[in-house]
Amino acid sequence: MSIEHNIEKIRADFPILKREMSNQPVDYLDSCATTLKPQQVIDEVVRYYTYLGANAHRGDYEMSAQVDYAFEGARKTMADYIHAARKEEIVFTSGTTEGLNTVALMVVKQLLKPGDAILTSETEHASSVLPWEQAGCEKGCPVKFMKLTEEGRITIENFKASLDENPDVKVVMVAQVSNVLGYPVPVEEMGQICHDRGILFVVDGAQSVAHMPIDVQKMQCDFFCFSGHKMCGPTGIGVMYGKFELLDKLTPVFFGGESNARYYKGCDTLILRKTPLKYESGTQPIEGVLGMAAAARYLKKIGLEDIHAYELSLKKHFLDRAEKELKDKIKLYNADSESGIITFNVYDKGQMIFPQDMASFLSSKGIAVRSGQHCAKLMGDIIDAPGTVRASVYLYNDINDVDRLVDAIKEATVEKCLDIFF
């Protein structure tokens, strides 16, 4: 659907947009950190608490059967959302971070040999790099970093060269969209290359899953992890997608109730439940699962392609105004990235306003942005700045939100950033 023509209706779906921040209507430009939730998702969470109520996969009464039906239906919704071949490839986790940690622990322990390497990039989020660093360290599996272009992009040419130089690479780990600069990564071509060379391909979908159509089969990834809260769903829930044969072959990291079928005393007596239930020990955040599926339906109904195009149109509006009105005022780090992420620093008489001072000033104008390194601490060398301000637009932002940001940047000085304290 055309978001531009329906923007008032869409904004009305998000009750939080009625609140104020610093006594002004909230201008929420931090959707990369977490997205706001539509009433449809909130209602679904409430429906679990006020009607469904029972645990999943445990009871023999009608209420519990209704929960099972809703829970497994949500699994199917999530499988369809990312175009998985079957719903058994969807494992619920607490979010991207837990998913990526689980993948790293299982793969390093069960599939890699000492000396095998993991290839990633310096633009990755800490949640992509650190699990492999930590799991790999113990086993002697180093993490290596691929070559990037000057502006921090991954190209197929550089990727191939990095693989040629490092024949020990057995795992490639990248985010489909970087959370700092927002460059989409050529995952489909990378997936094909990994597939041809027998390399495991792991994709962090945290910043892509809410912003573009996802097809895990086309990208030929072995694992794809994402969070519900970055796609208009609840916090504390996410998905670890894995190719079925891999999930079926691997042993989980956690054990306990629900994931086991039979056991007796002794560590070799455990019979696990079938994939994916063997990965879901303990009671899952059921309202989170249902809420995330409601979010997936909501986004699908609006259309991921339309969402992506709308984000780009808002970013273009910012860039057009910036070109005319903010020439000496800002340094933009990712004007050409095809996403709703705008990363910049603001200048006052040639002096950079420290990102956190700028973010506090914007807060006083009712504008929510992120400042800092955005959990990608290796990025500093690429952009040559101690940190940045990041504004990220989404389907519920309108032109007015972007205009307010431009107007505030125009007005910003070091002095004014301090005025908020008086």
Add this chain to the structure above:
Amino acid sequence: MAIDPSYYRDIILDNYSYPNNKELSDDKDYHSKHMASDSCIDDITVQAKFKDGKIADIRFDGKACAISTASTSILTELLKGKTIEEAEKIIHNYNHMVHGEPYDPELLEDAVVFEGVSTQPNRIGCATIGWKAIQDLIDEDLKENAAKEDAQ
């Protein structure tokens, strides 16, 4: 008497643009504390030299926002030459002030310009990063002295 906020602002701005004692020393007598904020990008190192129960000198360096830089700059001047006891009293009052609790403004001199930080709770970390460092350095010095006394 109400003080013109622009006067406070100018003091912060001055300490941000031209910070005091912003250069580290190679002298081995200095204790050193690196503070990397866990929630933001402030990254500073504070050094202190203790002599005869007093803070003989304080220095710092690093990359940080206006509030972190200015508050650390002001503390280096304020605490220099103070006894450990006096310094701890000032730090205690400063912490009270930025948390919106009662404090003695007389003790804080220029550092009172950060009174308004209590109205911006997500910036308290910026206004206290240098102060936490100097407290850590004092604790370290006290511990060393106690260990020395035990050994005698």
